[in-house]
Amino acid sequence: MNGVDAVSAVLDLRDVTVTYRTAEGPLPAVRGVDLTVRPGEVVGLAGESGCGKSTLVGTVLRLQPASATVEGEVLVLGQDVQSISWGKLRALRWAGASIVFQGALHSLNPVQRIGAQIAEPIRLHEPELSRQAVDVRVEELLEQVGLAASRKRSYPHQLSGGQRQRVMIAMALACRPQLVVADEPTTALDVMVQAQILDLLKDLVRDLGVGLLIISHDLSVLADICDRVVVMYAGRIVESGRANEVFTDPLHPYTKALSGAFPRIGDPAARYAPAGLAGDPPDPRDLPPGCSFAPRCPLAVPECTVAEPPLVEVGPGRPVACIRVGES
Ligand SMILES: Nc1ncnc2c1ncn2[C@@H]1O[C@H](COP(=O)(O)OP(=O)(O)OP(=O)(O)O)[C@@H](O)[C@H]1O
Ligand SMILES: [Mg+2]
Structure with missing residues (x-):
């Protein structure tokens, strides 16, 4: 090459x-x-x-x-x-680059709302973003993967397997x-x-x-x-x-x-x-x-x-x- x-x-x-x-x-x-x-x-x-x-x-x-x-x-x-x-x-x-790992479906933190989990890598990599801007990004990401923005308040156990995998994809794109x-x-x-x-x-x-x-x-x-x-x-x-x-x-x-x-x-x-x-x-x-x-x-x-x-x-x-x- x-x-x-x-x-x-x-x-x-x-x-x-x-x-x-x-x-x-x-x-x-x-x-x-x-x-x-x-x-x-x-x-x-x-x-x-x-x-x-x-x-x-x-x-x-x-x-x-x-x-x-x-x-x-x-x-x-x-x-x-x-x-x-x-x-x-x-x-x-x-x-x-981000990776959705094999079996990641089961790796979401069960006691943390999914919005907070998606926000974590954003906060880490873009610390200059305000809380509100991170929140907007999380809602956009959820909608991009076909979930309602209000899902950010859900816990993993409240989601189906397919919905959890959508969350993993949102995280990968965060x-x-x-x-x-x-x-x-x-x-x-x-x-x-x-x-x-x-x-x-x-x-x-x-x-x-x-x-x-x-x-x-x-x-x-x-x-x-x-x-x-x-x-x-x-x-x-x-x-x-x-x-x-x-x-x-x-x-x-x-x-x-x-x-x-x-x-x-x-x-x-x-x-x-x-x-x-x-x-x-x-x-x-x-x-x-x-x-x-x-x-x-x-x-x-x-x-x-x-x-x-x-x-x-x-x-x-x-x-x-x-x-x-x-x-x-
Ligand atoms: N940590 C490890 N230590 C030693 N051998 C390992 C380790 N991880 C994987 N292997 C071996 O390396 C080879 C490749 O494994 P790998 O998990 O990469 O395959 P895979 O194609 O992803 O399989 P699967 O479709 O089951 O996920 C296998 O022989 C496996 O036993
Ligand atoms: Mg494998």
Whole structure:
């Protein structure tokens, strides 16, 4: 990526690797990931449980646990968050970039009114604002996320799951960041509410011109609202491209499974089990030789176990890591 692009990207991950120290040895959760999000762009990150999505999210505001080593560059609004001072990092959190964490629905303070919770980051980052100005901002934010301004006086238990998730989104937008990262923002919600929240996120991103990185198990969810989609498997990107192309014409056998392009075998009731895929992703501490997906891949040939396939552009803006591309 050249200098001009680097400035226009609100998030630019360059060859990011994250390794956890564990009692059983080093656990490489993310391996050599490159990913960019530009202003007003919605990028989706998909992949099965344990493929490293939340680990990647943690690096964006240097919130990874102390047991994690991060290599590569994590540029947020052009600043390398892994190496900048604490002061600069604090300034970047909420105001430059904000994260809606996985499971955040349950992280609201139960004994504080939601208006006060939304006001907290605003007070912290814009101490010069009067009480009244903060109050006006809180009411505007609530209305932006489709809640009545009077909801500011509610306690979390007085809200539905969908309404609480709207509050989390209002909080994420409170200091007008240029990048929002939402980790599984709708997983705990029923399907109707899921669609409403995703539409809301998409509309807000378009209206406000912020970049959105949205993480989900469910590729079909991402296909609807994203401009681009990135698919991860065992810590690596295996395919990316324009969302509609990746979903309608998946090239990597893993993406095909995620998008349901393979006939479904196994338990049809298993919500997050990719169609037609037996087995589980590998333990990152004990990756199989060659392609990490080979042991589960219906197209695998002996050559697949020789070396990990590099990400290769097989079409404009379509990098795929598979030596069997085009052979399905
Ligand atoms: N603090 C930690 N210490 C050690 N290993 C961890 C830690 N957090 C995550 N891992 C491991 O890192 C790998 C990636 O986990 P991560 O939570 O990033 O996956 P994920 O894609 O977000 O999964 P999910 O869809 O279930 O949220 C997994 O093997 C997980 O067990
Ligand atoms: Mg996760």
